[in-house]
Amino acid sequence: MRDAYQEQLDDLADGLAGMCDEVAAAMGKATRSLLEADLQLAEDVISGDVRVDEVRALAEEKAFALLALQAPVATDLRIVVSAIHAAGDLERMGDLALHVAQAARRRHPQPVLPAEVGPYFAEMGRVAVELATKAGAVIRSRDLTAATELESDDDAMDDLHRHLFTVLMGPDWQHGVGPAIDITLLGRFYERYADHAVAVARRIVYVVTGRMPGPLTV
Amino acid sequence: MAPPRLPEQLAELSALLAEMCVAVAGALRRATAALLDRRERLATQVIEGDDRVDALRARVETVATEALLFHAPVAGDLRRVVAAIRAAGDIERMGDLAQHVAEAARRGHPGDLPPEIRQVVAQMGRIGVELALKAAEVVRTRNVLLAVELDGDDDAMDAEHRRILSVLLHPCWSHGVPTAVDLALLARYYERFADHAVVVARETVYAVTGRRPEGLAI
Numbered sequence: 001m002r003d004a005y006q007e008q009l010d011d012l013a014d015g016l017a018g019m020c021d022e023v024a025a026a027m028g029k030a031t032r033s034l035l036e037a038d039l040q041l042a043e044d045v046i047s048g049d050v051r052v053d054e055v056r057a058l059a060e061e062k063a064f065a066l067l068a069l070q071a072p073v074a075t076d077l078r079i080v081v082s083a084i085h086a087a088g089d090l091e092r093m094g095d096l097a098l099h100v101a102q103a104a105r106r107r108h109p110q111p112v113l114p115a116e117v118g119p120y121f122a123e124m125g126r127v128a129v130e131l132a133t134k135a136g137a138v139i140r141s142r143d144l145t146a147a148t149e150l151e152s153d154d155d156a157m158d159d160l161h162r163h164l165f166t167v168l169m170g171p172d173w174q175h176g177v178g179p180a181i182d183i184t185l186l187g188r189f190y191e192r193y194a195d196h197a198v199a200v201a202r203r204i205v206y207v208v209t210g211r212m213p214g215p216l217t218v
Numbered sequence: 219m220a221p222p223r224l225p226e227q228l229a230e231l232s233a234l235l236a237e238m239c240v241a242v243a244g245a246l247r248r249a250t251a252a253l254l255d256r257r258e259r260l261a262t263q264v265i266e267g268d269d270r271v272d273a274l275r276a277r278v279e280t281v282a283t284e285a286l287l288f289h290a291p292v293a294g295d296l297r298r299v300v301a302a303i304r305a306a307g308d309i310e311r312m313g314d315l316a317q318h319v320a321e322a323a324r325r326g327h328p329g330d331l332p333p334e335i336r337q338v339v340a341q342m343g344r345i346g347v348e349l350a351l352k353a354a355e356v357v358r359t360r361n362v363l364l365a366v367e368l369d370g371d372d373d374a375m376d377a378e379h380r381r382i383l384s385v386l387l388h389p390c391w392s393h394g395v396p397t398a399v400d401l402a403l404l405a406r407y408y409e410r411f412a413d414h415a416v417v418v419a420r421e422t423v424y425a426v427t428g429r430r431p432e433g434l435a436i
Binding site: 063064067068071073074077078084085088133140168169172176178180181184185188 | 279282283286287290292293296302303304305307383386387391396398399402403406
């Protein structure tokens with residue numbers, strides 16, 4: 001009985017780690033569609049978001065089955081509840097990648113980004129993908145050091161976001177209100193994406209430092 | 219001491235969620251007033267008051283976890299507990315968004331608002347407060363019809379959001395890029411506040427019926 005239970009917990013963790021990879025890939029593609037005004041890539045991300053939502057629903061079903069059938073005790077219960085939260089964070093990351101792709105599609109064939117802000121988004125996209133990928137790795141490895149690393153990556157995102165803002169708000173900005181608003185909101189999507197990735201990592205830290213006996217799964 | 223009975227815990231969860239909704243409705247009302255009337259002290263009060271919402275959320279998680287632990291609820295009761303955990307996350311986020319509005323007010327951004335913008339911001343504030351109060355009613359009464367109604371009320375917020383963007387993007391806009399960017403972000407905060415209120419209502423529908431609202435023939 002206990003083995004089947006452990007298997008279910010592992011399965012839940014695998015599902016979440018898989019979601020991390022999905023939303024990392026989605027944000028990678030969305031960023032490229034934005035930088036290269038690539039409509040096909042944008043469409044891929046937009047149609048692919050349904051899959052993230054499905055995986056979330058599946059993860060929740062698994063969590064529910066665990067709660068209903070196994071009536072887990074305190075520590076395991078924390079894992080299941082954390083998994084429900086993490087699935088919510090990951091779904092939102094998928095939505096944010098979707099918003100980026102939608103912005104690329106809305107302006108196509110015009111590029112959304114003036115040349116001088118392109119590098120900021122290239123870098124924010126890189127950091128975002130790395131954060132999601134690391135969150136997946138943290139789920140698989142339960143490595144607390146890697147979880148802490150995520151926090152400093154998030155600081156890098158905040159710095160990029162702040163710099164981006166000074167460009168938009170500066171006296172040299174030549175592109176008017178429309179692009180400034182687009183870029184502001186896009187910057188915010190990346191920032192929120194990073195926040196959610198950190199939230200996922202924090203949930204794992206919480207589970208780990210809750211002195212889980214034996215091998216740990218989230 | 220014996221743990222409370224499940225019906226008592228469920229009732230406490232509903233009461234806590236309703237209290238959270240009322241608190242964030244008040245926060246958004248005060249934040250909007252602080253923004254429109256440039257009242258910095260009021261803005262500071264909102265920012266400091268957010269701790270209370272966070273504490274209520276922590277209490278929801280504690281009660282919910284105890285309910286799962288001591289009573290291992292199934293079916294409708296299990297859905298209700300899990301929905302409460304999730305709804306608490308959404309309501310806490312509404313509090314954060316009200317706080318973002320207050321932070322803008324405290325920084326003195328975006329300064330004196332042009333009249334046509336004042337009107338839209340006031341209206342977004344009103345709609346947001348109404349939605350949060352309705353969400354309080356939904357979580358207290360678990361009234362599915364009211365919950366489905368709330369879904370439609372969100373359209374009013376979307377309409378205001380479109381309206382503010384059309385003002386900002388109009389060629390006659392004469393208040394500069396930084397003001398437009400501030401306002402676009404503010405509008406986004408109100409819009410997200412409303413989105414989360416809708417999610418809270420949907421969670422309630424799910425808890426009561428076991429189905430997501432889109433699958434309901436109402």
